[in-house]
Each structure stands twice: as structure tokens, then as C-alpha cells.
Amino acid sequence: MRYRNYRQVASKMSKTKVLEDNAMVQTYIPETQWLNAGSLKNMSDRYPLLFVKPDKGGGGVGVIRIRRISLTLFEVRYRRLQQRVERDGLYEQVWKWMLKGRKYLVQRGIESVSYQGRPFDYRILLQRPAGKWQISGMIAKVAAPGEIVTNSRKGRSALSVEKSLSYFTPSPAYQKLLCEELRDLSFNVASVLEKRYAGLKELGIDLGLDQEGRFWIYEVNTSPQFHIxxxxxxxGTYHLIMKNHRKIISS
Incomplete structure (x- = not known):
């Protein structure tokens, strides 16, 4: 739904390119290319994990995961479907599971930290109800058992950021540093995108934390969902988010 004075940017690649061009945030962006046979071969040669996803859309719809098993063998996963293929058949298998009529991109996958064997990532929600960006909510989204993405609502769960970081490090001081980095990075992302796309009012930033304690920005949503x-x-966090949202769409 579109609201008056509410800017939305649907293309994941467009937002990624803006962030890649800025020195403050470019090191947090995993390599991302338009999907074709050549780019898939190039990326699969260099990275053991890839995600293929539609340029437009959300909720994890259409996302395909590719994991390298050996030099020539790959595991391709779409929802609960799974297929092992040789390198020569990789693009053909991916094409079979792509949503027709959509442009796709291929992104380096990150081996994120996990909770009870399930991957999780972070959603940072920024809102601008009165001229200045504020972080209204921070949460860790835990994938449902057997799922490859955290976007799907069915069966997923949530953790506070503080709780999730305790599974990565027992050090309260280190946890605090990571929280501060998340906050600083989120405001930097908002600043960069706002300069390119005037009129943004809400941002949902999805990030992962890898095994070395490095954050990676998976994507940024300009019309984020709040249900999580x-x-x-x-x-109180959810009520604040909804209060701000109502103020934003009525302005």
C-alpha cells in the first residue's frame, strides 16, 4: 500500500549499489551481482555459499540457496526442495526454481551464527516520524526449523538482540560493542540512503553476524513489516513502532 509522502524503493540491487558506493558502509555489503550464467559461475567459483533472490519482493519468496559440496558438486535448495547437481547443471537447476518474469540477483552467502542449529539474523527498524531518524526496534529473527531464510513467518521465532549475542560471546563488554556497532551502522545506512532517495520515512535493515563477529547487510527494506x-x-517496542507508523502515514 502506498501512502502520501511515503517513499519506497523496491529494487534490492538499486539500494545495494548506493550502499556499495559509500565508504562508511561498503565493507558491510556482501558481493552482489545480477544473475546470469556467467555471474553464477564466477560467484560459485569463489564462494562456498550463495543466495539467489528476486530483485523485487520480500518475505523470503523465491529465494534459492546454493552450497558447494565439492569442487564440482553443489546442493541447491528452494523452500523444502533440495537437489544436488554438477557444476554444468547448476544454472539450469536454479532457473527451474526461479519465479518467472522476475529479475534475479546472486549474493555471496554468509555463514551466520546460529541458535539451536537454526540460523538467525537481525532486523533493525528505523523510523522518522518527526524529521529525525530513530531506532524503534532491534530484534534477532530465528529461522523456522528446516528453513533457509528467516523471513518466512511460519514457525520462526524471535530473540532480543542481547540474548542472541550471548550465544556468540559470553563477554558482556563484547556484546555491548557489537550492539553499538549495530546502532552506528544502522544510522549510517539511513543517512546514505536518505541522501539518494529523499522522502524515506521507515527502514528495515536485515543483517547477519558471521562466525568471526563481523556484520553483513543482506538487504534494506523501505516499507518494512513490523509483525516480528x-x-x-x-x-512496548511494538506499540512504539505502530504509534510512529500511524504518525508517519498520516502526515
């Missing part, structure tokens, strides 16, 4: 924040025990 209702899973937090502190309902």
Missing part, C-alpha cells in the same frame, strides 16, 4: 516485533516479551 510483536513476538518480544516487551510489548
Amino acid at each position: 516485533f510483536s513476538h518480544l516479551s516487551n510489548k
Whole structure:
């Protein structure tokens, strides 16, 4: 749904290119290319994990995961479907599972930290109800058992950022540093995108944390969903988000 004075940018690649061109945030962006047979071969030669996803759309719809098993063998996964293919058949298999009529991109995959064997990533929600960006919510999204992405609502769960970081490091000081980095990075992303796309009012930044403690920006949504924040025990965060949202769309 479109609202008056509410800017949205649908293309993942467009936003990625803007972020890649800025020195403050470019090191947080995993390599991303338009998908074709050549780019898939190039990326699969260099990275053991890849994600193929539609340039436009959300909720994890259409996302395909590729994991290298050996020099010539790959595991391709789409939702609960899984197929092992040789290198020569990799693009053909991916093409079979792509949503027809959509442009796709291929992105370096990150081996993120996990919770009970399930990958999780972070959603940082920024809103601008009164001229200045604020972080209204931060949450860790835990993938449903057997799922390859955290976007799917069915079966997924949520953790506070503080709780999730305790599974990565027992050090409170290190946890605090990581939280501060998340906040600083989120404001930098908002600043960079706002300069390119005037009129942005809300941003949902999805990030992963790898095994070395490095954050990676998977994508940024300019019309983010809020439902995941209702899973937090502190309902005040969700109520604040909705209050800000109502103010934004009515302005």
C-alpha cells in the first residue's frame, strides 16, 4: 500500500549499489551481482555459499540457496526442495526454481551464527516520524526449523538482540560493542540512503553476524513489516513502532 509522502524503493540491487558506493558502509555489503550464467559461475567459483533472490519482493519468496559440496558438486535448495547437481547443471537447476518474469540477483552467502542449529539474523527498524531518524526496534529473527531464510513467518521465532549475542560471546563488554556497532551502522545506512532517495520515512535493515563477529547487510527494506516485533516479551517496542507508523502515514 502506498501512502502520501511515503517513499519506497523496491529494487534490492538499486539500494545495494548506493550502499556499495559509500565508504562508511561498503565493507558491510556482501558481493552482489545480477544473475546470469556467467555471474553464477564466477560467484560459485569463489564462494562456498550463495543466495539467489528476486530483485523485487520480500518475505523470503523465491529465494534459492546454493552450497558447494565439492569442487564440482553443489546442493541447491528452494523452500523444502533440495537437489544436488554438477557444476554444468547448476544454472539450469536454479532457473527451474526461479519465479518467472522476475529479475534475479546472486549474493555471496554468509555463514551466520546460529541458535539451536537454526540460523538467525537481525532486523533493525528505523523510523522518522518527526524529521529525525530513530531506532524503534532491534530484534534477532530465528529461522523456522528446516528453513533457509528467516523471513518466512511460519514457525520462526524471535530473540532480543542481547540474548542472541550471548550465544556468540559470553563477554558482556563484547556484546555491548557489537550492539553499538549495530546502532552506528544502522544510522549510517539511513543517512546514505536518505541522501539518494529523499522522502524515506521507515527502514528495515536485515543483517547477519558471521562466525568471526563481523556484520553483513543482506538487504534494506523501505516499507518494512513490523509483525516480528510483536513476538518480544516487551510489548512496548511494538506499540512504539505502530504509534510512529500511524504518525508517519498520516502526515
